[in-house]
Amino acid sequence: MLFAEETSRRGDCTVSFYLAGNRVGDPLPAHRVLLCGGSAFLGAQAVRWSQQSVLGPELRVPLSSLDDLPPAVAALRFLYTGSLGAAAITAAQLLQVRRQAAFLLLEACVEACDAALLARITAAAPHHPKLASGAAGGCPPAAPGVASGTARPTYTVRRAPGPSFPAGSSSAVAAGGDDASLAGVAELHACRHLLPSAADSACGAALLRACRQQLAASQELCAQPVGMPCGAPVSAAELLAWAFPDAPSLLCDPGARRQVEALPAAALEALLGSDGFATDDEATVLLLLAHWLGANTGVVSAVLRERLCRLVRLRQLGETYLRCVLPRLPWFPIAREELAFLEQYADAGGRANKRSRARGAAGSEAQYDTAGPWYCATARPGMRSDAGRPYEWRVGQEQLLTALRSGNCHGQQLGPFELVGSFYNGAQRLVSRGFEYRPILAQQEGGNEAHLSLQCALPDALGLPASAQVAGLASTSAQLAVYRCPPAGGGEPSSREACGLRYDGDEPVPVGWGWSHHAVLPLERAERVTTLWGRQQQGRPLLPAATRLAADPLQGWGAYVSGGQISGYLVWE
Structure with a gap:
């Protein structure tokens, strides 16, 4: 029952639950004004549904399994009570209610579930100076629908009558130490299969950020496994590899990177030593x-x-990092002699003659730890969680105007220049296989076209000496594109992409350079600009060519400038 029995007699519709075309349980009397006003799904159904029951229209809720019935009823009951019973519902049950509420388009219930889940994670949150409240990337945003800087809505802690969830204990952890502050993280990890995707859901991303913040702020994380009221304790390495799943996506997100940088040394040691920590290349680790x-x-x-450097699997490094970058890192503690042996060891590992490799390892076993991570033959899981997710970039209009003036050629903006794109998430460059990349727009001599390409750079974070010169090759797999300006008359263009190109990883590029192949952006020719300007003068005497072009210097780029910027996206594959 959704509400008190005496109120049910005044219902003007019923709610029925169906599994594979068959009704499950008894119909529940309800009120259209509440259900249809709170659920767009049921509201649309009430308009077109013709089947009547004794109490009026029958609103049908489809189920995927019988286990969906209690959370579906709880989601609908929220419209009457405004309560989730947060003290008696576990994180798994909250996620089940959220999934049903999202399907039924019960926005208020979804927001309440999001707030309750975040509250479970951040309860008794420890303080970390690098992740102070309000710091970028440190504190998770308010739940959707809750304004930043305002108090989260509170919900009555009570269990309404009706179908109930299976009995389960709360997430409170009796263990001492730091377990209490990580109880919510461990509980969410236990039901991670129910979480909305962090890539596709603002809630999923906010929950993962909150979990990372708790882990970064925990100073006793690795002292003992995090206890759970039900089931075996979860290890710190397992929690960390779930919240910080892979190196490249963490380094492409400035907020997530700061959370990595705030990890205690013991936590980072556990993460680097975990076989579940993924990467696109060991160079990124x-x-x-x-x-x-x-x-x-x-x-x-x-x-x-x-001790931390010893956890990097050097044998899995690519040629450029192993032979060109690693020897020049002033902070990495590897002797020249061992590096030379490691290179030979890695080479021998790829040959058919395993006997020579075994002899070489046996001869140096007493001198070098060939059983340690440096010589590990097993690569980490090859994955980046942001694959397929577009990173949008932009070039500001002021940046373009400055470049046009600096590229002035004989009084007209026709000279060559380059524009460097920055990313919407605050990153200046994105990371792939240990190198950093950024989009480049280059206007060519004459001003008739511009080229879009991807530029590779060696990260400054490596701390290489200014005199160090790395002559190596890099490669990546990605798609790069620039958006076209929407039509002047409004509406959607036939294709949002003006042009784009794909890098498949088979064509390497020298570090510090861009690829020779590029996408071409046609620009308005100078003659065309002159003609357009002449028409705008409506019979007035034409001004000198330089003055005409300077009057609207963005005219040549008009097909790509929208909202005061040129924009596009970069997608890792």
């Missing part, structure tokens, strides 16, 4: 370690730095 060391300068001893 080395770069992540460089970021952490750079953010914690002054508090990291030489012993700790070496």
Whole structure:
């Protein structure tokens, strides 16, 4: 029942639940004014549904399984009570209610579930100076629908009558130490299969950010496994590899990168040592370690730095990093002699003659730890969680105007220049396989076209000496595109992309350079600009060519400038 029995007699519709075309349970009397006003799904159904029951129209809720019935009833009951019973519902049950509420388009219930889930994670949150409240990337945003800076809505803690969930204990952890502050994280990890995708859902991303913040702020994380009221305790490495799933996506998100940099040394050690921590290349793991060391300068001893560096699987590094970058890193504790042996060891590992490799390893076993991570033959899981997710970039109109003036050629904006795109998430460059990339728009001589390409750079975070020159090759798999300006008369263009190109990883590029192949953006020709300007003068004497072009310097780029910027996207594959 959705509400008190005496109120049910005044219902003007019924709600029935169906599984594979068959009704499950008894119909529930309800009120259209509440259900249809709170659920767009049921509201649309009430308009077109013709089947009547004794109490009026029958509103049908489809179920995927019998287990969906209690959370579906709880989601509908929220319209009457405004209550989720947060003290008696576990994170798994909250996620089940949220899923049903999202399907039924019960926005208020979805927002309440989001707020309740975030509250479970952040309860008894420890303080971390690098993740102070309000710091970018540190504090999770308010739940959708809750304005930033305002108090979260509170919901009555009570269980309304009706179908109930299976009995389960609360998430309170009796263990001492730091377990209490991580109880919500461990509980969410246990039901991670129910979480909305962080890539497709603002709620999923906010929950993951909140979990990362708790883990970064926990100073006793690795002292003991995090206890759970039901089931075996979860290890710190397992929690960390779930909340920080892979190196490249963390480094492409400035907020997530700061949370990595705020991890305690013991937590980072557990993460780097976890077989579940994924990457696109071991070079990206080395770069992540460089970021952490750079953010914690002054508090990291030489012993700790070496212990962390020992967790990088050097044998899995690509040629450029192993032979060109690693020997030039002043902070990485590997002797020249061992690096030379490691290179030979890695080469021998790829040959058919395993016997020679075994002899070489046996001869150096007493001198080098060939059983350690540096010599590990097993690569980390090859994955980046942001694959297929577009990172939008932009070039501001003022930046374009400045470039047009600096590229002035004989009084007209026809000279060559380059524009560097920055990303909407605050990153200046994105990371792939240990290198950083950014989009480049280059106007060509004459001003008739511009080229779009991807430029590769060696990350500054590596701390290479200014005199170090790395002559190596890099490659990546990505798609790069620029958007076209919407039609002047409104409406949607036939294709949002003006042009684009794809890098499949088979064509390497020298580090510090861009690829030779590029996408071409046609620009308005100078003659065309002159003609357009002449028409705008409506018979007035034409001004000199330089003055005419200077009157509207953006005319040539008009097909791509929208909202005061040129924009596009970069997608990793």
